[in-house]
Amino acid sequence: MADITAAMVKDLREKSGAGMMDCKKALNETAGDMDAAMDWLRTKGLAAAAKKSSRTAAEGLVGVAVSGTKGAAVEVNSETDFVAKNDQFQQFVRDVTQVALDGAGDVDAIKAATLPNGKTAEDTLTTNVATIGENQSIRRVKRLEVSQGAVVAYVHNQQSAGLGKIGVLVALESAASNDALQALGKQLAMHIAAAFPMALNEEDLDADLIERERAIAAEKAGESGKPADIVAKMVDGAIAKYRKEHALVSQLFVMDGKTKISDVVAKAGKDAGAEIKLVDYVRFQLGEGIEKEASDFAAEVAAASGVPQQPAPVN
The missing domain is CATH 1.10.8.10 (Ubiquitin-associated (UBA) domain)
Known part of the structure:
Protein backbone atom coordinates (compact mmCIF):
# COMPACT_ATOMS: atom_id res chain seq x y z
CA MET A 1 0.00 0.00 0.00
CA LYS A 51 -10.07 22.02 -13.89
CA LYS A 52 -6.68 21.31 -12.49
CA SER A 53 -4.90 23.21 -15.23
CA SER A 54 -6.76 26.40 -14.36
CA ARG A 55 -5.10 26.57 -10.95
CA THR A 56 -2.35 29.15 -10.72
CA ALA A 57 0.74 27.18 -9.64
CA ALA A 58 3.63 29.47 -10.65
CA GLU A 59 4.44 33.16 -10.57
CA GLY A 60 5.46 35.67 -13.22
CA LEU A 61 3.45 37.40 -15.93
CA VAL A 62 1.53 36.78 -19.12
CA GLY A 63 2.16 39.40 -21.80
CA VAL A 64 -0.10 40.13 -24.77
CA ALA A 65 0.39 42.47 -27.72
CA VAL A 66 -1.60 43.13 -30.89
CA SER A 67 -1.13 45.05 -34.10
CA GLY A 68 -4.07 45.04 -36.47
CA THR A 69 -4.46 41.55 -37.87
CA LYS A 70 -1.87 39.87 -35.67
CA GLY A 71 -1.34 39.25 -31.99
CA ALA A 72 0.91 37.33 -29.61
CA ALA A 73 0.80 36.00 -26.07
CA VAL A 74 3.81 34.94 -23.99
CA GLU A 75 4.12 33.49 -20.48
CA VAL A 76 7.28 34.20 -18.51
CA ASN A 77 7.60 32.53 -15.12
CA SER A 78 9.43 33.50 -11.95
CA GLU A 79 9.67 31.97 -8.50
CA THR A 80 7.70 34.62 -6.58
CA ASP A 81 5.05 37.23 -7.21
CA PHE A 82 7.48 39.92 -6.03
CA VAL A 83 9.41 39.55 -9.30
CA ALA A 84 6.24 40.20 -11.31
CA LYS A 85 6.23 43.70 -9.81
CA ASN A 86 9.86 44.30 -10.76
CA ASP A 87 10.32 46.91 -13.53
CA GLN A 88 13.23 44.99 -15.05
CA PHE A 89 11.18 41.80 -15.25
CA GLN A 90 8.13 43.60 -16.65
CA GLN A 91 10.20 45.24 -19.38
CA PHE A 92 11.65 41.86 -20.33
CA VAL A 93 8.15 40.39 -20.69
CA ARG A 94 7.09 43.35 -22.86
CA ASP A 95 10.17 42.97 -25.04
CA VAL A 96 9.77 39.23 -25.64
CA THR A 97 6.05 39.67 -26.32
CA GLN A 98 6.91 42.24 -28.99
CA VAL A 99 9.44 39.80 -30.46
CA ALA A 100 6.68 37.20 -30.69
CA LEU A 101 4.37 39.72 -32.31
CA ASP A 102 7.04 40.49 -34.89
CA GLY A 103 7.19 36.85 -35.93
CA ALA A 104 8.90 34.58 -33.39
CA GLY A 105 6.48 31.70 -33.11
CA ASP A 106 8.15 29.49 -30.50
CA VAL A 107 10.24 29.77 -27.36
CA ASP A 108 13.54 28.93 -29.10
CA ALA A 109 12.99 31.65 -31.69
CA ILE A 110 12.26 34.18 -28.94
CA LYS A 111 15.41 33.22 -27.02
CA ALA A 112 17.54 33.71 -30.14
CA ALA A 113 15.99 37.09 -31.03
CA THR A 114 17.76 40.36 -30.27
CA LEU A 115 16.00 42.71 -27.84
CA PRO A 116 16.15 46.54 -27.82
CA ASN A 117 19.09 46.32 -25.37
CA GLY A 118 21.21 44.74 -28.13
CA LYS A 119 21.41 41.33 -26.40
CA THR A 120 19.52 38.16 -27.18
CA ALA A 121 16.50 37.32 -25.07
CA GLU A 122 18.34 34.28 -23.70
CA ASP A 123 21.35 36.35 -22.60
CA THR A 124 19.07 39.00 -21.13
CA LEU A 125 17.20 36.32 -19.19
CA THR A 126 20.48 34.99 -17.81
CA THR A 127 21.42 38.51 -16.68
CA ASN A 128 18.01 39.02 -15.10
CA VAL A 129 18.32 35.80 -13.13
CA ALA A 130 21.70 36.94 -11.79
CA THR A 131 20.63 40.50 -10.93
CA ILE A 132 17.11 39.82 -9.66
CA GLY A 133 18.16 36.67 -7.82
CA GLU A 134 15.40 34.32 -8.92
CA ASN A 135 15.10 31.64 -11.53
CA GLN A 136 13.02 32.77 -14.52
CA SER A 137 11.97 31.14 -17.77
CA ILE A 138 10.09 31.81 -20.98
CA ARG A 139 7.50 29.05 -20.79
CA ARG A 140 5.29 29.32 -23.88
CA VAL A 141 4.16 31.52 -26.74
CA LYS A 142 1.35 31.57 -29.26
CA ARG A 143 0.89 33.90 -32.20
CA LEU A 144 -2.36 34.54 -34.12
CA GLU A 145 -2.85 36.24 -37.47
CA VAL A 146 -5.75 36.71 -39.88
CA SER A 147 -5.63 37.87 -43.49
CA GLN A 148 -8.46 40.35 -42.95
CA GLY A 149 -10.12 41.44 -39.74
CA ALA A 150 -8.60 41.88 -36.28
CA VAL A 151 -6.90 40.16 -33.37
CA VAL A 152 -8.23 41.52 -30.10
CA ALA A 153 -6.45 41.28 -26.73
CA TYR A 154 -7.69 41.28 -23.14
CA VAL A 155 -5.75 41.03 -19.88
CA HIS A 156 -7.43 39.97 -16.66
CA ASN A 157 -5.89 41.04 -13.33
CA GLN A 158 -3.72 43.48 -15.24
CA GLN A 159 -0.44 44.34 -13.53
CA SER A 160 0.41 47.04 -16.06
CA ALA A 161 -0.38 47.66 -19.74
CA GLY A 162 -0.45 44.33 -21.58
CA LEU A 163 0.75 42.34 -18.56
CA GLY A 164 -1.24 40.29 -16.07
CA LYS A 165 -2.30 36.91 -14.73
CA ILE A 166 -4.57 35.88 -17.63
CA GLY A 167 -3.99 36.96 -21.22
CA VAL A 168 -6.50 36.32 -24.01
CA LEU A 169 -6.35 36.83 -27.77
CA VAL A 170 -9.29 36.47 -30.15
CA ALA A 171 -8.79 36.19 -33.92
CA LEU A 172 -11.71 37.41 -36.04
CA GLU A 173 -11.71 37.05 -39.85
CA SER A 174 -14.04 39.60 -41.45
CA ALA A 175 -14.50 42.64 -43.67
CA ALA A 176 -16.57 44.29 -40.93
CA SER A 177 -15.49 47.61 -39.44
CA ASN A 178 -12.68 47.63 -36.90
CA ASP A 179 -15.00 49.15 -34.29
CA ALA A 180 -17.44 46.23 -34.67
CA LEU A 181 -14.63 43.66 -34.45
CA GLN A 182 -13.03 45.30 -31.43
CA ALA A 183 -16.35 45.39 -29.58
CA LEU A 184 -17.12 41.75 -30.32
CA GLY A 185 -13.54 40.64 -29.67
CA LYS A 186 -13.48 42.29 -26.26
CA GLN A 187 -16.70 40.56 -25.21
CA LEU A 188 -15.50 37.19 -26.48
CA ALA A 189 -12.13 37.62 -24.77
CA MET A 190 -13.77 38.39 -21.44
CA HIS A 191 -15.96 35.30 -21.87
CA ILE A 192 -12.89 33.17 -22.63
CA ALA A 193 -11.08 34.47 -19.56
CA ALA A 194 -14.05 33.54 -17.36
CA ALA A 195 -15.33 30.33 -19.02
CA PHE A 196 -11.99 28.63 -19.71
CA PRO A 197 -12.85 26.77 -22.95
CA MET A 198 -10.56 23.87 -23.79
CA ALA A 199 -10.87 24.08 -27.58
CA LEU A 200 -12.48 26.21 -30.29
CA ASN A 201 -14.80 23.47 -31.58
CA GLU A 202 -16.10 20.23 -30.11
CA GLU A 203 -14.08 18.15 -32.59
CA ASP A 204 -10.90 19.91 -31.43
CA LEU A 205 -11.21 18.66 -27.84
CA ASP A 206 -8.39 16.35 -26.80
CA ALA A 207 -9.32 12.73 -27.57
CA ASP A 208 -7.58 11.38 -24.46
CA LEU A 209 -9.48 13.84 -22.30
CA ILE A 210 -12.78 12.74 -23.83
CA GLU A 211 -11.97 9.09 -23.20
CA ARG A 212 -11.10 9.86 -19.60
CA GLU A 213 -14.43 11.66 -19.15
CA ARG A 214 -16.21 8.75 -20.82
CA ALA A 215 -14.66 6.31 -18.35
CA ILE A 216 -15.77 8.47 -15.43
CA ALA A 217 -19.28 8.84 -16.85
CA ALA A 218 -19.52 5.09 -17.50
CA GLU A 219 -18.58 4.21 -13.93
CA LYS A 220 -21.04 6.72 -12.47
CA ALA A 221 -23.83 5.56 -14.79
CA GLY A 222 -23.05 1.91 -14.08
CA GLU A 223 -23.62 2.49 -10.38
CA SER A 224 -27.21 3.54 -11.14
CA GLY A 225 -28.24 -0.09 -11.60
CA LYS A 226 -30.12 0.72 -14.82
CA PRO A 227 -30.12 -1.58 -17.88
CA ALA A 228 -27.08 -1.50 -20.18
CA ASP A 229 -28.86 0.35 -22.99
CA ILE A 230 -29.96 3.09 -20.59
CA VAL A 231 -26.45 3.30 -19.14
CA ALA A 232 -25.04 3.72 -22.65
CA LYS A 233 -27.45 6.59 -23.34
CA MET A 234 -26.55 8.20 -20.02
CA VAL A 235 -22.85 8.06 -20.93
CA ASP A 236 -23.44 9.48 -24.40
CA GLY A 237 -25.52 12.26 -22.90
CA ALA A 238 -22.82 13.10 -20.35
CA ILE A 239 -20.14 13.28 -23.05
CA ALA A 240 -22.32 15.42 -25.31
CA LYS A 241 -22.86 17.82 -22.43
CA TYR A 242 -19.13 17.86 -21.64
CA ARG A 243 -18.28 18.68 -25.26
CA LYS A 244 -20.75 21.57 -25.38
CA GLU A 245 -19.57 23.00 -22.08
CA HIS A 246 -15.87 22.94 -22.99
CA ALA A 247 -15.81 23.94 -26.68
CA LEU A 248 -15.83 27.72 -27.11
CA VAL A 249 -18.34 28.02 -29.95
CA SER A 250 -20.96 25.92 -28.13
CA GLN A 251 -20.51 27.48 -24.69
CA LEU A 252 -23.23 29.76 -23.35
CA PHE A 253 -22.21 33.41 -23.36
CA VAL A 254 -21.36 34.47 -19.80
CA MET A 255 -22.96 37.87 -20.38
CA ASP A 256 -26.48 36.43 -20.62
CA GLY A 257 -26.11 32.73 -19.77
CA LYS A 258 -28.33 31.55 -22.64
CA THR A 259 -26.87 32.44 -26.06
CA LYS A 260 -24.30 30.16 -27.68
CA ILE A 261 -21.04 31.84 -28.64
CA SER A 262 -21.56 30.81 -32.27
CA ASP A 263 -24.87 32.70 -32.24
CA VAL A 264 -23.25 35.73 -30.61
CA VAL A 265 -20.70 35.86 -33.43
CA ALA A 266 -23.37 35.34 -36.11
CA LYS A 267 -25.53 38.17 -34.74
CA ALA A 268 -22.55 40.52 -34.54
CA GLY A 269 -21.79 39.80 -38.19
CA LYS A 270 -25.39 40.45 -39.19
CA ASP A 271 -25.43 43.74 -37.28
CA ALA A 272 -22.09 44.75 -38.86
CA GLY A 273 -23.27 43.90 -42.37
CA ALA A 274 -20.43 41.41 -42.96
CA GLU A 275 -19.83 37.81 -41.93
CA ILE A 276 -17.51 37.40 -38.97
CA LYS A 277 -15.59 34.17 -38.41
CA LEU A 278 -14.09 33.30 -35.03
CA VAL A 279 -11.03 31.45 -36.32
CA ASP A 280 -8.88 30.99 -33.22
CA TYR A 281 -8.15 32.14 -29.68
CA VAL A 282 -5.46 32.01 -27.01
CA ARG A 283 -5.99 31.83 -23.27
CA PHE A 284 -2.84 31.82 -21.16
CA GLN A 285 -3.36 31.70 -17.40
CA LEU A 286 -0.25 32.15 -15.35
CA GLY A 287 1.06 28.83 -14.07
CA GLU A 288 -1.73 26.64 -15.41
CA GLY A 289 -0.68 23.01 -15.49
CA ILE A 290 2.47 23.57 -13.43
CA GLU A 291 2.77 21.71 -10.14
CA LYS A 292 4.34 24.02 -7.60
CA GLU A 293 6.06 22.53 -4.58
CA ALA A 294 4.47 23.72 -1.36
CA SER A 295 6.71 25.91 0.73
CA ASP A 296 6.85 25.81 4.52
CA PHE A 297 8.16 29.28 5.33
CA ALA A 298 8.70 28.55 9.01
CA ALA A 299 10.76 25.46 8.16
CA GLU A 300 12.84 27.45 5.65
CA VAL A 301 13.61 30.13 8.23
CA ALA A 302 14.51 27.50 10.83
CA ALA A 303 16.80 25.72 8.38
CA ALA A 304 18.50 28.95 7.39
CA SER A 305 19.08 29.89 11.04
CA GLY A 306 20.28 26.45 12.05
CA VAL A 307 17.57 26.16 14.70
CA PRO A 308 15.56 22.93 14.43
CA GLN A 309 11.81 23.45 14.05
CA GLN A 310 9.65 21.99 16.78
CA PRO A 311 6.96 19.61 15.53
CA ALA A 312 3.44 20.96 15.54
CA PRO A 313 1.21 19.55 18.30
CA VAL A 314 -1.16 16.77 17.24
CA ASN A 315 -4.75 17.35 18.28
Whole structure:
Protein backbone atom coordinates (compact mmCIF):
# COMPACT_ATOMS: atom_id res chain seq x y z
CA MET A 1 0.00 0.00 0.00
CA ALA A 2 1.27 3.46 -0.88
CA ASP A 3 2.37 5.76 1.93
CA ILE A 4 -0.39 8.40 2.04
CA THR A 5 0.86 11.56 3.72
CA ALA A 6 -1.11 14.35 5.33
CA ALA A 7 0.27 16.72 2.68
CA MET A 8 -1.16 14.52 -0.09
CA VAL A 9 -4.56 14.50 1.57
CA LYS A 10 -4.45 18.27 2.03
CA ASP A 11 -3.45 18.79 -1.61
CA LEU A 12 -6.30 16.60 -2.89
CA ARG A 13 -8.77 18.29 -0.58
CA GLU A 14 -7.80 21.72 -1.93
CA LYS A 15 -8.06 20.51 -5.53
CA SER A 16 -11.36 18.67 -5.14
CA GLY A 17 -13.25 20.41 -2.34
CA ALA A 18 -14.09 16.96 -0.94
CA GLY A 19 -13.89 16.04 2.73
CA MET A 20 -10.61 15.00 4.33
CA MET A 21 -11.64 11.40 5.03
CA ASP A 22 -13.01 11.02 1.50
CA CYS A 23 -9.71 12.33 0.11
CA LYS A 24 -7.73 9.91 2.24
CA LYS A 25 -9.91 7.01 1.09
CA ALA A 26 -9.55 8.08 -2.55
CA LEU A 27 -5.77 8.13 -2.27
CA ASN A 28 -5.74 4.73 -0.58
CA GLU A 29 -8.01 3.30 -3.29
CA THR A 30 -5.72 4.62 -6.05
CA ALA A 31 -2.32 3.88 -4.47
CA GLY A 32 -1.59 7.59 -4.00
CA ASP A 33 -2.11 8.59 -7.65
CA MET A 34 -3.43 12.18 -7.42
CA ASP A 35 -5.16 12.28 -10.82
CA ALA A 36 -6.73 8.86 -10.30
CA ALA A 37 -7.86 9.91 -6.82
CA MET A 38 -9.54 12.98 -8.29
CA ASP A 39 -11.35 10.77 -10.82
CA TRP A 40 -12.36 8.37 -8.00
CA LEU A 41 -13.91 11.26 -6.06
CA ARG A 42 -15.76 12.43 -9.15
CA THR A 43 -17.20 8.97 -9.86
CA LYS A 44 -18.52 8.97 -6.30
CA GLY A 45 -20.02 12.42 -6.76
CA LEU A 46 -17.67 13.85 -4.15
CA ALA A 47 -15.84 16.37 -6.33
CA ALA A 48 -16.79 18.82 -9.04
CA ALA A 49 -15.36 18.52 -12.56
CA ALA A 50 -11.61 18.97 -12.31
CA LYS A 51 -10.07 22.02 -13.89
CA LYS A 52 -6.68 21.31 -12.49
CA SER A 53 -4.90 23.21 -15.23
CA SER A 54 -6.76 26.40 -14.36
CA ARG A 55 -5.10 26.57 -10.95
CA THR A 56 -2.35 29.15 -10.72
CA ALA A 57 0.74 27.18 -9.64
CA ALA A 58 3.63 29.47 -10.65
CA GLU A 59 4.44 33.16 -10.57
CA GLY A 60 5.46 35.67 -13.22
CA LEU A 61 3.45 37.40 -15.93
CA VAL A 62 1.53 36.78 -19.12
CA GLY A 63 2.16 39.40 -21.80
CA VAL A 64 -0.10 40.13 -24.77
CA ALA A 65 0.39 42.47 -27.72
CA VAL A 66 -1.60 43.13 -30.89
CA SER A 67 -1.13 45.05 -34.10
CA GLY A 68 -4.07 45.04 -36.47
CA THR A 69 -4.46 41.55 -37.87
CA LYS A 70 -1.87 39.87 -35.67
CA GLY A 71 -1.34 39.25 -31.99
CA ALA A 72 0.91 37.33 -29.61
CA ALA A 73 0.80 36.00 -26.07
CA VAL A 74 3.81 34.94 -23.99
CA GLU A 75 4.12 33.49 -20.48
CA VAL A 76 7.28 34.20 -18.51
CA ASN A 77 7.60 32.53 -15.12
CA SER A 78 9.43 33.50 -11.95
CA GLU A 79 9.67 31.97 -8.50
CA THR A 80 7.70 34.62 -6.58
CA ASP A 81 5.05 37.23 -7.21
CA PHE A 82 7.48 39.92 -6.03
CA VAL A 83 9.41 39.55 -9.30
CA ALA A 84 6.24 40.20 -11.31
CA LYS A 85 6.23 43.70 -9.81
CA ASN A 86 9.86 44.30 -10.76
CA ASP A 87 10.32 46.91 -13.53
CA GLN A 88 13.23 44.99 -15.05
CA PHE A 89 11.18 41.80 -15.25
CA GLN A 90 8.13 43.60 -16.65
CA GLN A 91 10.20 45.24 -19.38
CA PHE A 92 11.65 41.86 -20.33
CA VAL A 93 8.15 40.39 -20.69
CA ARG A 94 7.09 43.35 -22.86
CA ASP A 95 10.17 42.97 -25.04
CA VAL A 96 9.77 39.23 -25.64
CA THR A 97 6.05 39.67 -26.32
CA GLN A 98 6.91 42.24 -28.99
CA VAL A 99 9.44 39.80 -30.46
CA ALA A 100 6.68 37.20 -30.69
CA LEU A 101 4.37 39.72 -32.31
CA ASP A 102 7.04 40.49 -34.89
CA GLY A 103 7.19 36.85 -35.93
CA ALA A 104 8.90 34.58 -33.39
CA GLY A 105 6.48 31.70 -33.11
CA ASP A 106 8.15 29.49 -30.50
CA VAL A 107 10.24 29.77 -27.36
CA ASP A 108 13.54 28.93 -29.10
CA ALA A 109 12.99 31.65 -31.69
CA ILE A 110 12.26 34.18 -28.94
CA LYS A 111 15.41 33.22 -27.02
CA ALA A 112 17.54 33.71 -30.14
CA ALA A 113 15.99 37.09 -31.03
CA THR A 114 17.76 40.36 -30.27
CA LEU A 115 16.00 42.71 -27.84
CA PRO A 116 16.15 46.54 -27.82
CA ASN A 117 19.09 46.32 -25.37
CA GLY A 118 21.21 44.74 -28.13
CA LYS A 119 21.41 41.33 -26.40
CA THR A 120 19.52 38.16 -27.18
CA ALA A 121 16.50 37.32 -25.07
CA GLU A 122 18.34 34.28 -23.70
CA ASP A 123 21.35 36.35 -22.60
CA THR A 124 19.07 39.00 -21.13
CA LEU A 125 17.20 36.32 -19.19
CA THR A 126 20.48 34.99 -17.81
CA THR A 127 21.42 38.51 -16.68
CA ASN A 128 18.01 39.02 -15.10
CA VAL A 129 18.32 35.80 -13.13
CA ALA A 130 21.70 36.94 -11.79
CA THR A 131 20.63 40.50 -10.93
CA ILE A 132 17.11 39.82 -9.66
CA GLY A 133 18.16 36.67 -7.82
CA GLU A 134 15.40 34.32 -8.92
CA ASN A 135 15.10 31.64 -11.53
CA GLN A 136 13.02 32.77 -14.52
CA SER A 137 11.97 31.14 -17.77
CA ILE A 138 10.09 31.81 -20.98
CA ARG A 139 7.50 29.05 -20.79
CA ARG A 140 5.29 29.32 -23.88
CA VAL A 141 4.16 31.52 -26.74
CA LYS A 142 1.35 31.57 -29.26
CA ARG A 143 0.89 33.90 -32.20
CA LEU A 144 -2.36 34.54 -34.12
CA GLU A 145 -2.85 36.24 -37.47
CA VAL A 146 -5.75 36.71 -39.88
CA SER A 147 -5.63 37.87 -43.49
CA GLN A 148 -8.46 40.35 -42.95
CA GLY A 149 -10.12 41.44 -39.74
CA ALA A 150 -8.60 41.88 -36.28
CA VAL A 151 -6.90 40.16 -33.37
CA VAL A 152 -8.23 41.52 -30.10
CA ALA A 153 -6.45 41.28 -26.73
CA TYR A 154 -7.69 41.28 -23.14
CA VAL A 155 -5.75 41.03 -19.88
CA HIS A 156 -7.43 39.97 -16.66
CA ASN A 157 -5.89 41.04 -13.33
CA GLN A 158 -3.72 43.48 -15.24
CA GLN A 159 -0.44 44.34 -13.53
CA SER A 160 0.41 47.04 -16.06
CA ALA A 161 -0.38 47.66 -19.74
CA GLY A 162 -0.45 44.33 -21.58
CA LEU A 163 0.75 42.34 -18.56
CA GLY A 164 -1.24 40.29 -16.07
CA LYS A 165 -2.30 36.91 -14.73
CA ILE A 166 -4.57 35.88 -17.63
CA GLY A 167 -3.99 36.96 -21.22
CA VAL A 168 -6.50 36.32 -24.01
CA LEU A 169 -6.35 36.83 -27.77
CA VAL A 170 -9.29 36.47 -30.15
CA ALA A 171 -8.79 36.19 -33.92
CA LEU A 172 -11.71 37.41 -36.04
CA GLU A 173 -11.71 37.05 -39.85
CA SER A 174 -14.04 39.60 -41.45
CA ALA A 175 -14.50 42.64 -43.67
CA ALA A 176 -16.57 44.29 -40.93
CA SER A 177 -15.49 47.61 -39.44
CA ASN A 178 -12.68 47.63 -36.90
CA ASP A 179 -15.00 49.15 -34.29
CA ALA A 180 -17.44 46.23 -34.67
CA LEU A 181 -14.63 43.66 -34.45
CA GLN A 182 -13.03 45.30 -31.43
CA ALA A 183 -16.35 45.39 -29.58
CA LEU A 184 -17.12 41.75 -30.32
CA GLY A 185 -13.54 40.64 -29.67
CA LYS A 186 -13.48 42.29 -26.26
CA GLN A 187 -16.70 40.56 -25.21
CA LEU A 188 -15.50 37.19 -26.48
CA ALA A 189 -12.13 37.62 -24.77
CA MET A 190 -13.77 38.39 -21.44
CA HIS A 191 -15.96 35.30 -21.87
CA ILE A 192 -12.89 33.17 -22.63
CA ALA A 193 -11.08 34.47 -19.56
CA ALA A 194 -14.05 33.54 -17.36
CA ALA A 195 -15.33 30.33 -19.02
CA PHE A 196 -11.99 28.63 -19.71
CA PRO A 197 -12.85 26.77 -22.95
CA MET A 198 -10.56 23.87 -23.79
CA ALA A 199 -10.87 24.08 -27.58
CA LEU A 200 -12.48 26.21 -30.29
CA ASN A 201 -14.80 23.47 -31.58
CA GLU A 202 -16.10 20.23 -30.11
CA GLU A 203 -14.08 18.15 -32.59
CA ASP A 204 -10.90 19.91 -31.43
CA LEU A 205 -11.21 18.66 -27.84
CA ASP A 206 -8.39 16.35 -26.80
CA ALA A 207 -9.32 12.73 -27.57
CA ASP A 208 -7.58 11.38 -24.46
CA LEU A 209 -9.48 13.84 -22.30
CA ILE A 210 -12.78 12.74 -23.83
CA GLU A 211 -11.97 9.09 -23.20
CA ARG A 212 -11.10 9.86 -19.60
CA GLU A 213 -14.43 11.66 -19.15
CA ARG A 214 -16.21 8.75 -20.82
CA ALA A 215 -14.66 6.31 -18.35
CA ILE A 216 -15.77 8.47 -15.43
CA ALA A 217 -19.28 8.84 -16.85
CA ALA A 218 -19.52 5.09 -17.50
CA GLU A 219 -18.58 4.21 -13.93
CA LYS A 220 -21.04 6.72 -12.47
CA ALA A 221 -23.83 5.56 -14.79
CA GLY A 222 -23.05 1.91 -14.08
CA GLU A 223 -23.62 2.49 -10.38
CA SER A 224 -27.21 3.54 -11.14
CA GLY A 225 -28.24 -0.09 -11.60
CA LYS A 226 -30.12 0.72 -14.82
CA PRO A 227 -30.12 -1.58 -17.88
CA ALA A 228 -27.08 -1.50 -20.18
CA ASP A 229 -28.86 0.35 -22.99
CA ILE A 230 -29.96 3.09 -20.59
CA VAL A 231 -26.45 3.30 -19.14
CA ALA A 232 -25.04 3.72 -22.65
CA LYS A 233 -27.45 6.59 -23.34
CA MET A 234 -26.55 8.20 -20.02
CA VAL A 235 -22.85 8.06 -20.93
CA ASP A 236 -23.44 9.48 -24.40
CA GLY A 237 -25.52 12.26 -22.90
CA ALA A 238 -22.82 13.10 -20.35
CA ILE A 239 -20.14 13.28 -23.05
CA ALA A 240 -22.32 15.42 -25.31
CA LYS A 241 -22.86 17.82 -22.43
CA TYR A 242 -19.13 17.86 -21.64
CA ARG A 243 -18.28 18.68 -25.26
CA LYS A 244 -20.75 21.57 -25.38
CA GLU A 245 -19.57 23.00 -22.08
CA HIS A 246 -15.87 22.94 -22.99
CA ALA A 247 -15.81 23.94 -26.68
CA LEU A 248 -15.83 27.72 -27.11
CA VAL A 249 -18.34 28.02 -29.95
CA SER A 250 -20.96 25.92 -28.13
CA GLN A 251 -20.51 27.48 -24.69
CA LEU A 252 -23.23 29.76 -23.35
CA PHE A 253 -22.21 33.41 -23.36
CA VAL A 254 -21.36 34.47 -19.80
CA MET A 255 -22.96 37.87 -20.38
CA ASP A 256 -26.48 36.43 -20.62
CA GLY A 257 -26.11 32.73 -19.77
CA LYS A 258 -28.33 31.55 -22.64
CA THR A 259 -26.87 32.44 -26.06
CA LYS A 260 -24.30 30.16 -27.68
CA ILE A 261 -21.04 31.84 -28.64
CA SER A 262 -21.56 30.81 -32.27
CA ASP A 263 -24.87 32.70 -32.24
CA VAL A 264 -23.25 35.73 -30.61
CA VAL A 265 -20.70 35.86 -33.43
CA ALA A 266 -23.37 35.34 -36.11
CA LYS A 267 -25.53 38.17 -34.74
CA ALA A 268 -22.55 40.52 -34.54
CA GLY A 269 -21.79 39.80 -38.19
CA LYS A 270 -25.39 40.45 -39.19
CA ASP A 271 -25.43 43.74 -37.28
CA ALA A 272 -22.09 44.75 -38.86
CA GLY A 273 -23.27 43.90 -42.37
CA ALA A 274 -20.43 41.41 -42.96
CA GLU A 275 -19.83 37.81 -41.93
CA ILE A 276 -17.51 37.40 -38.97
CA LYS A 277 -15.59 34.17 -38.41
CA LEU A 278 -14.09 33.30 -35.03
CA VAL A 279 -11.03 31.45 -36.32
CA ASP A 280 -8.88 30.99 -33.22
CA TYR A 281 -8.15 32.14 -29.68
CA VAL A 282 -5.46 32.01 -27.01
CA ARG A 283 -5.99 31.83 -23.27
CA PHE A 284 -2.84 31.82 -21.16
CA GLN A 285 -3.36 31.70 -17.40
CA LEU A 286 -0.25 32.15 -15.35
CA GLY A 287 1.06 28.83 -14.07
CA GLU A 288 -1.73 26.64 -15.41
CA GLY A 289 -0.68 23.01 -15.49
CA ILE A 290 2.47 23.57 -13.43
CA GLU A 291 2.77 21.71 -10.14
CA LYS A 292 4.34 24.02 -7.60
CA GLU A 293 6.06 22.53 -4.58
CA ALA A 294 4.47 23.72 -1.36
CA SER A 295 6.71 25.91 0.73
CA ASP A 296 6.85 25.81 4.52
CA PHE A 297 8.16 29.28 5.33
CA ALA A 298 8.70 28.55 9.01
CA ALA A 299 10.76 25.46 8.16
CA GLU A 300 12.84 27.45 5.65
CA VAL A 301 13.61 30.13 8.23
CA ALA A 302 14.51 27.50 10.83
CA ALA A 303 16.80 25.72 8.38
CA ALA A 304 18.50 28.95 7.39
CA SER A 305 19.08 29.89 11.04
CA GLY A 306 20.28 26.45 12.05
CA VAL A 307 17.57 26.16 14.70
CA PRO A 308 15.56 22.93 14.43
CA GLN A 309 11.81 23.45 14.05
CA GLN A 310 9.65 21.99 16.78
CA PRO A 311 6.96 19.61 15.53
CA ALA A 312 3.44 20.96 15.54
CA PRO A 313 1.21 19.55 18.30
CA VAL A 314 -1.16 16.77 17.24
CA ASN A 315 -4.75 17.35 18.28
